[in-house]
Amino acid sequence: MTSRIRRAGAFALVALLSLGAPILGAATAVPFAAIGVAAAVLIDDGPLFELFARPGDRQDGRLNGLAGFGFAAAGLALLLALPQAALPAEIFVAALLVLGFGNLGTEAVRTRSNNPFLAVAGFVAGGVPAAIAGQAAVTVAVDEAIAWSAVIFLAVIGALIAALLRELLxxxxxxxxxxxxxxxxxxxxxxxGSVPTPELIAAVVVTVVLGGISYGLGTANVSGMLTGILLGVLTIVLGGFGWFAVLIAFFAIGGLASKFRYDRKAARGVAEDNDGARGMSNVLANSGVALLAVIAAAAGELVEPAAIVSLAVPFAFAGSLATALGDTLSSEIGCLYDRPRLITTFERVDPGTDGAVTWQGELAGVVGIGIISALSAATLPLSPSGSTAGLAAAIVAVGGLVGITTDSVLGATLEGDRLGNQLVNLSATLTGGVVSVALAVALL
Structure with missing residues (x-):
């Protein structure tokens, strides 16, 4: 057994202290805080130090990693004592076990391979079963029936969030x-609320398979893949498979467009970095508004007036993704053609110039907007009666057109020194969503 696996195993054992939460409540913070203090000021040599020490710890002469883990766990445990809305014990346990046993899974994989995809797979494979078992143990300890769908869901979501954060930080x-x-x-x-177990399993399987395919095809790197999977699971659970169909259409078509004739784009100096693989920042810049819309759809059932939320949210979701796909296609196709013009002055500029457009790129963008508009009208609750489906699709299309125009104008005027590309994309998708909502409220 390597020292890395022994260390990860020791951290996993420390994480098991969280299982005392159903009995101890907020007092669970005490053993974790004691571990933090001991690691920070007491343990500076000997077998225990060597077991938990990371490379930087040896230089500092203290167990920084163990101290940070202990104090963070203690802080989270204190939330178990909030007077009216305390942190549920099962969530506390799941968070600790996901990280402890996820790290152990990662280190086990690394004894055989340094592939980053396999390392993430090891983290999820170690963290999810541990979080499921921990939540089940908590439920049994408080003598309640186990809601397996919620248990599985929280384990998967926790593992994905943890894996993504570890990839970024x-x-x-x-x-x-x-x-x-x-x-x-x-x-x-x-x-x-309650998620049917078959639907939850289907959501996880579908998103993981599609995420793996995107990584295999090179349309997303590890962080982009994890972000896409997380967004996919949340979209299916909070919205439904109809919402996911629109989201995955953007991911799939946009990803393939970034790889289309990539060698020629690279030769022209207009290709995306990382061989066209999308990272987390790109994914969130283009689909962050859609994610907020899905969350709002779920939260809208808990607030009043729910009718306004149920009308506005699907249009915000569809309008933002219509903008995102339209912009992606117009950029990825348009940059292949010569003699683009700056959208603000119509002067000739070099291919790849921010804010430059070609008629070929604009046509591709319109096609992308049309795909999302039609798919949204077919799968989202834009027109409950069905009699205004055509008008609903037109509203989304107009929002998408305004959105991609906004992207080009911001690119020509502010992108560069003032705004980064990701912020421009986020602003454009927000514009597309807001315009679609405004038109829907006015016309429907």
């Missing part, structure tokens, strides 16, 4: 991951 920033996973899972659990 320094892998050993466990305090940030522990707190983020616990708080994010708590928020999602508040939105999600």
């Amino acid at each position: 320094y892998e050993r920033d466990d305090p940030v991951v522990v707190l983020s996973v616990g708080l994010a899972s708590w928020f999602v659990a508040a939105l999600v």
Whole structure:
């Protein structure tokens, strides 16, 4: 057994202390805080130090990683004592076990391979079963029936969030991951009611398979793949498979467009970085508004007036994704053609110039907007009676057109020194969503 696996196993054992939460409540913070103090000021040598020490710990002469993990767990445990809306014990346990046993799974994989995809798979394979078992143990301890769909859902969501954060941050920033996973899972659990187990399993299987395919085809890197899977699961559970159909249409068509004639784009100096693989920032910039719309759809059932929310939210979702796909296709196709013009002055500029457009790119963008508009009208609750489906699709299309025009104008005027590309994309998709909502409220 390597030292890395022994260390990961020791951290997993520490995480098991969270199982005392159903009995101890907020007092669970005490053993974790004691571990944090001991790691920070008491243990500086000997077998225990060598077991938990990471490379940087040896240089500092203290167990920084273990101290951070202990203090973060203690802080999260204190939320178990909130007077009116305490953190559920099962979420606390799931957050700790996902990280502890997920790290162990990652290290087990790394004894055989350094492939980043397999390392993430090892993390999920280790974290999800541990979180499921931990939540089940908590439920049994308080003498309640186990809601398997909720247990599985929280384990999967927690593992995906943790894996994504570890990919984006320094892998050993466990305090940030522990707190983020616990708080994010708590928020999602508040939105999600009972999820049928078959539907949940189907959501996980479909999104994981499609995420793996996107990584295999090179249309997404590891962080982009994890973000896409997380968005997919949330969209299916909070919205439904109709909403997911629109989202996956954007991901699939947009991803393939980024790989279309990539060598020629690279030769012209207009290709996306990383061989066209999309990362987390790109995914969120284009689909962040859609994610907020899905969350709003779930939250709308809990607030009044629900009727306004039920009308506005699907149009915000559809309008933002119509903009995202339209912009992606217009950029990825348009950059292949010469003699583009700047949208603000119509002067000739070099291919790849921010805010430059070609008629071929604009046509491709219109096609993308049309695909999302038609699919949205068919699968989303844009027109409950069905009599105004054509008008609903037209509203989404107009929102998409305004959105991609906004993207080009911002690119020509503000992108570069003032705004980054991702912020421009986010602004454009927000514009497309807002315009679609405004037209829907006015015309429907």
